Amino acid sequence: MSNNASEKTVSDVQSTTTEERGHEPTVEHEPSRRSACPECEGQVITEDEQSFCTDCGLIVADEWVDLSPTLNDLGLVGDADQSIETVDPLRTDKGLHTKIGRSTDGHGNPLSNEQWEKVQRLRKWHKRMQFGEKRKRTKRLNEGLRDVEMIGGNLNLPDHVVKMAAQFLRSASEARLPGGRMAWEALAGGAVLLAARASSVDRDEIDVAVATHTKAPxxxxxxxxxxxxxxxxxxxxxxxxxxxMKVVDALDDDAIPGARAVRTWRLAQHLMQLGDQVPVGPGTPRCTVAASALYAADRLLSRKHLTQEQVAAAASTIVPTSRNRIARYSRELVDAYEAEHGTDDPGVGLEEERDTLR
Incomplete structure (x- = not known):
């Protein structure tokens, strides 16, 4: 018998019609990018994950989808969410890990004493492998991500806002921001606050709401x-x-003369922008830096009107502020102003602020 009669060619296999194939899948490596049949030049259409010719029935491509029952359908796992998990930025290993129950097995049955001790040992070794070499810092990041999830849940924030906050907290961890007076709990609340501000969520007084559910002041x-x-x-x-402007409103009415107040406020606004770019006092509340910018603007202008005690007292009505902070940050802002413009002439900053307002 000849080879042509004994062997099926690839063309014969591909030319099997859909009715003859039934439910048997055909293995194809790439979807069809053809618009005409390679055999009869007929029209190729795609239907039900198959690309075939409408004239001769040639199957050009077949993307087979496995519709077999899942483990949950077969009753082999108690919770489908524990069998297959998606990548999640709220977890230190992006969600690609296994959940180990604490008191029940996969079917929800209680564990015996021997099984419970075994599960405890598995959980201990699992955490060691999960957190890796930087175990201590990764555990702190994991706790911060739990705080982000908790704050988002209490405020009923959308999932995309919570995940954005998780990305902010991860970036803060990579930049080594936690430490000193900047705790993980405060960074978690700050990340949620930034994410809520950056999203289209309409929230009134969102900063107060976030602080209410954060483990930090x-x-x-x-x-x-x-x-x-x-x-x-x-x-x-x-x-x-x-x-x-909040610090200006907190000052006494006669602290700065009327005409001088506008120039001082505009120059302080310019100094505040420089303070955000440098940055000056990045781990300090914005009102404290704003008070320092107001005092620095008064120093740059002629005929000084403000004192450190006045500015500190006005800012303390908004956020606790000391004279030492006002003196320190005002010097840094003046240095940043001179480094930016090459002079301490206040007219340069006022001119740029005027162009910005236009």
């Missing part, structure tokens, strides 16, 4: 949000864009 949450935005370079909206 309101002052530290706002400071953490500013630090993440400044240090990591995120293009997120300002937490308190009118901080300078």
């Amino acid at each position: 309101h002052e530290r949450v706002c400071a953490a949000a500013r630090k993440i935005r400044c240090e990591c370079g995120f293009d997120a909206p300002l937490i308190r864009p009118n901080a300078v």
Whole structure:
């Protein structure tokens, strides 16, 4: 018998019609990119994951989808969410890990004493492998991500906002921002605050709402949000864009003369923008830096009117502020102004601020 009679060619296999194949899948490596049949030049259409010729029935491509029952359908697992998990930025290993129950097995049955001890040993070794070499820092990041999830759940924030906050917190961890007075709890609240501001979620007084459910004071949450935005370079909206004006309103009415007040406020606004770019006091609440910018603007202008005690007292009505901070940050802002413009002439900054307002 000849080879042609004894062997099926690839063309014969591909030319089997859909009715003759039944439910048997055909293995194809790539989907069809053809618009005409390679055999009869007929029209090729795609239907039900198959590309075939409408004239001769040649199957040009077949993308087979496995519709077999899942483990949950077969009753082999108690919870389908534990059998297959998606990648999740809220977890330190992006969600690609196994969940180990604490008191029940996969079917929900209680564990015996021997099984419970075995599960405890498995969980211990699993955590060691999950967190890797930087186990201590990764565990702190894991706790921070849990705080982000908790805050988002209490405020009923959308999933995309919570996941954006998780990305902000991861960036803060990579930039080594936690440490000193900047705790993980404050960074978690700051990350949620930035994500809520950056999204289209319409929330009134979102900073107060976030601070209510954060394990850190309101002052530290706002400071953490500013630090993440400044240090990591995120293009997120300002937490308190009118901080300078709030400090001006908190001053006594006769602290700055009327005509002088406008020039001082505009120059302070310019210094505040420089303070965000440098940055100056990234881990400090924005109102504290705004008060320092107001005092620095008064120093740059002729005929000084403000004192450190006056500015600190006005800013303390908004957020706790000391004279030492006002003196320190005002010097840094003046240095940043001179480094930016090459002079301490206030007219340069006022001119740029005027162009910005236009």
